[in-house]
Amino acid sequence: MNSTNMTPTNMTPAKQWIKSRELGRHHSLDALRRTDIPNGYLLSLPLPTHRCGRPAYAFFASAVSRHPGQPLQQQVPDRWFAIDAITGHLLVYALTTVFPFGDTSTWNTVTIVPSPLQNEAYRLSEQTLDQMDRLSSDFFEGRMAEMQERRWMLELLQTLSANQLLPQYQALAPDFFQWLES
Numbered sequence: 001m002n003s004t005n006m007t008p009t010n011m012t013p014a015k016q017w018i019k020s021r022e023l024g025r026h027h028s029l030d031a032l033r034r035t036d037i038p039n040g041y042l043l044s045l046p047l048p049t050h051r052c053g054r055p056a057y058a059f060f061a062s063a064v065s066r067h068p069g070q071p072l073q074q075q076v077p078d079r080w081f082a083i084d085a086i087t088g089h090l091l092v093y094a095l096t097t098v099f100p101f102g103d104t105s106t107w108n109t110v111t112i113v114p115s116p117l118q119n120e121a122y123r124l125s126e127q128t129l130d131q132m133d134r135l136s137s138d139f140f141e142g143r144m145a146e147m148q149e150r151r152w153m154l155e156l157l158q159t160l161s162a163n164q165l166l167p168q169y170q171a172l173a174p175d176f177f178q179w180l181e182s
Contacts, residue, residue, distance in 0.1 A: 018083075020136065036093060041061045044165070044168070045169070076096075081093040150180045154177075
């Protein structure tokens, strides 16, 4: 076939994956925040996964206890959801008592100590989202990214969560962690 026969109607376009940092602008997440996620809850980072049978970003949400002069106490996640990585539509929303995403019996309340380096924590979370965006299309399409890129993503997640939330993240997107570690 010569190039004159290539028209937009017979060319397969590349998938346009939603970037992790764009999820906040999608109606599904905004609607959940207004109706199903109580005030005072923290959302996890969005993690790429195929656990819903298609490319998606999964989150968990946890209640947070705030007391003046005390560090935050993040409770065990009590709900989770996944948003389609192409359409931005909600694929699943569940309370962990009805449809758990992992073995919550081994998880504990996590103390979030304020960092004296707030700018460093912000920079680290931005780096994590940037790296997630670089790797998510490879993961969604079943391609292996460079090992050093996958290892760096794993290190960023470990550092950002201070390893305290890593079991929850691994349970939420086990396929993503398996891909990172392979």
